[in-house]
Amino acid sequence: MFYGHYCGAWIIKVLEPRIPLWILMVAVQFVDFLFSLFVLLGIEEVNVVRGFTKVNDLNLVSVPYTHSLIAVIGWSIVYGLLYRYSGYGGGNRAVFLVGLAVLSHWPEDLLVHDKDLLLLTIDDSRSKYGFGLWNYPKVFYPIEILLFYGSFYYYFVNTEVHPSKLHITHTTQPTQPCMANKWAIILLLDSLGTHFFSEYLDPPKNCKLLVSIMLLLYIKTAYFSHKLDKVRVTRHNNCISEKLKLLNE
Numbered sequence: 001m002f003y004g005h006y007c008g009a010w011i012i013k014v015l016e017p018r019i020p021l022w023i024l025m026v027a028v029q030f031v032d033f034l035f036s037l038f039v040l041l042g043i044e045e046v047n048v049v050r051g052f053t054k055v056n057d058l059n060l061v062s063v064p065y066t067h068s069l070i071a072v073i074g075w076s077i078v079y080g081l082l083y084r085y086s087g088y089g090g091g092n093r094a095v096f097l098v099g100l101a102v103l104s105h106w107p108e109d110l111l112v113h114d115k116d117l118l119l120l121t122i123d124d125s126r127s128k129y130g131f132g133l134w135n136y137p138k139v140f141y142p143i144e145i146l147l148f149y150g151s152f153y154y155y156f157v158n159t160e161v162h163p164s165k166l167h168i169t170h171t172t173q174p175t176q177p178c179m180a181n182k183w184a185i186i187l188l189l190d191s192l193g194t195h196f197f198s199e200y201l202d203p204p205k206n207c208k209l210l211v212s213i214m215l216l217l218y219i220k221t222a223y224f225s226h227k228l229d230k231v232r233v234t235r236h237n238n239c240i241s242e243k244l245k246l247l248n249e
């Protein structure tokens with residue numbers, strides 16, 4: 001799963017608008033961020049095996065420090081504490097939701113991975129789990145698409161462009177809606193492009209190159225969502241829109 005992980009970020013952003021969207025986008029992929037770094041550092045091991053599953057060529061040989069359930073629980077606490085002392089708002093509720101965003105990664109991976117996920121241990125010789133939906137593309141793709149685009153739609157209809165970004169005055173017309181929504185359009189086109197390329201292009205055989213590309217994809221998506229977050233606010237939080245209505249009357 002790649003884009004499906006972002007589901008939690010879109011939903012939590014609506015539930016708790018004080019959390020910056022980029023922090024949530026990093027949170028839901030936090031263990032994959034660490035996984036990529038740990039592979040680059042030689043701490044965890046992955047091989048690229050053509051046809052390993054029907055959707056994904058990654059054979060996760062040893063990923064106990066990022067993808068065991070106990071490790072993900074630990075990382076969600078660490079990330080929550082980082083948020084707690086970051087100075088961003090929302091209090092304990094936000095800290096809990098940020099931690100939950102990190103934790104959401106594991107059950108989604110459990111659905112799609114081959115049997116490579118440990119539970120409450122980092123002992124690689126113990127039983128590993130995974131329901132293997134990557135071997136059933138007709139089941140996997142609808143779930144991935146529904147999770148990402150469904151939750152993005154939920155975010156989109158529950159937020160609106162911040163009026164101050166439209167540069168509205170008594171005399172000028174607002175910026176065209178498509179310009180105001182350009183980062184939403186970029187995000188959608190980017191996700192479609194990534195799906196297309198991952199489907200029709202073979203990934204590099206060098207696993208360190210592959211995880212470096214994955215890191216760039218995660219950073220790029222967090223950056224695009226940060227730009228989107230700067231121009232949108234949740235509808236129930238947008239008291240400025242009330243002022244805008246008065247201004248236009």
Ligand SMILES: [Zn+2]
Pocket residue numbers: 031032067105109
């Ligand atoms: Zn993962």
